[in-house]
Amino acid sequence: MKIQKSFEDETKGALYVVPTPIGNLEDITYRALNILRSADLIAAEDTRNTKKLLNHFEIPTSLISYHDHNKLAREDQLLDRIDNGELIALVSDAGMPAISDPGYEIVQAAIDRNQRVVVLPGANAALCGLVGSGLPAGEFYFYGFLPRKKKDKAEELNRLKRVRASLLFYESPYRIKDTLKAIHEQLGIRRVTIARELTKRFEEYVRGTSEELISWAEENEIRGEFVIVVEGQNDGAEDDEDSVWWEDLTIVEHVDHYIVEKGLSNKEAVKQAAVDRSIPKRDVYQHYHIK
Numbered sequence: 001m002k003i004q005k006s007f008e009d010e011t012k013g014a015l016y017v018v019p020t021p022i023g024n025l026e027d028i029t030y031r032a033l034n035i036l037r038s039a040d041l042i043a044a045e046d047t048r049n050t051k052k053l054l055n056h057f058e059i060p061t062s063l064i065s066y067h068d069h070n071k072l073a074r075e076d077q078l079l080d081r082i083d084n085g086e087l088i089a090l091v092s093d094a095g096m097p098a099i100s101d102p103g104y105e106i107v108q109a110a111i112d113r114n115q116r117v118v119v120l121p122g123a124n125a126a127l128c129g130l131v132g133s134g135l136p137a138g139e140f141y142f143y144g145f146l147p148r149k150k151k152d153k154a155e156e157l158n159r160l161k162r163v164r165a166s167l168l169f170y171e172s173p174y175r176i177k178d179t180l181k182a183i184h185e186q187l188g189i190r191r192v193t194i195a196r197e198l199t200k201r202f203e204e205y206v207r208g209t210s211e212e213l214i215s216w217a218e219e220n221e222i223r224g225e226f227v228i229v230v231e232g233q234n235d236g237a238e239d240d241e242d243s244v245w246w247e248d249l250t251i252v253e254h255v256d257h258y259i260v261e262k263g264l265s266n267k268e269a270v271k272q273a274a275v276d277r278s279i280p281k282r283d284v285y286q287h288y289h290i291k
């Protein structure tokens, strides 16, 4: 067990984790600016990118790179400086370091050395997207980027199928269409929100069902940065892996559930029941039409 009292002895060095804006420069906090100004060194994912931020705020602090390709080699160098009483600020390109960005490893290594790790609150795309999505924010599951390969993506989504919390993904504009399709195929019809270009001039929320969002992605030119928020599983299924909420329903009751409770069209409801039961749509149609 380790106990950290962050401000008991401020003569000691520290690792400050400093979030930076995800678009709008006004989202940097006073405290973040003060720490960046007073730090002995700023470890940045991309020094050229952070240099622009520092120039904007007229901060002269020196920079050193700390990114996915050199993070292990850099670690000791940075932590030795903290042991010598220096204050190192860690930033990523945007938002909170360590959240789909480098940072976790050095935080862990600093803790191993009993160093102070002080995290500043600030901009983060996932939380902003979650709150703006209008989907339940009480419980959420942040995933980050899904795997790129179709099969791996499907496997991961299948693993998340029973999660009741809202699901948060990051995605690139090049893969958004495929990812929405995979979400629809693996999770069925759910409410989904795409939060695009948050805090920027072209900020946009697209809120609808997974099917509607796929059509939107097919009809529009996809640009910018995205958070995808997916409604959690909410069909009353038990957490028990082997039990499914519809197992006591007939096929007809199952389809009616989607029509009456979820407001789906007959066609959508049949399709969803077929997905749930892993049976062909035509089998569900047959049962439904002879009812």
Ligand code: SAM
Pocket (backbone or CB within 6 Å): 022, 023, 092, 094, 095, 096, 097, 098, 099, 100, 101, 123, 124, 125, 126, 169, 170, 171, 172, 195, 196, 197, 198, 199, 200, 225, 226, 227
């Ligand atoms: N550390 C960052 C954070 O705290 O949000 C996330 C870094 S991750 C490498 C970058 C991804 O975050 C983007 O591909 C996009 O999915 C999401 N993202 C970042 N800025 C965004 C914005 N302004 N609007 C929507 N999504 C954003």
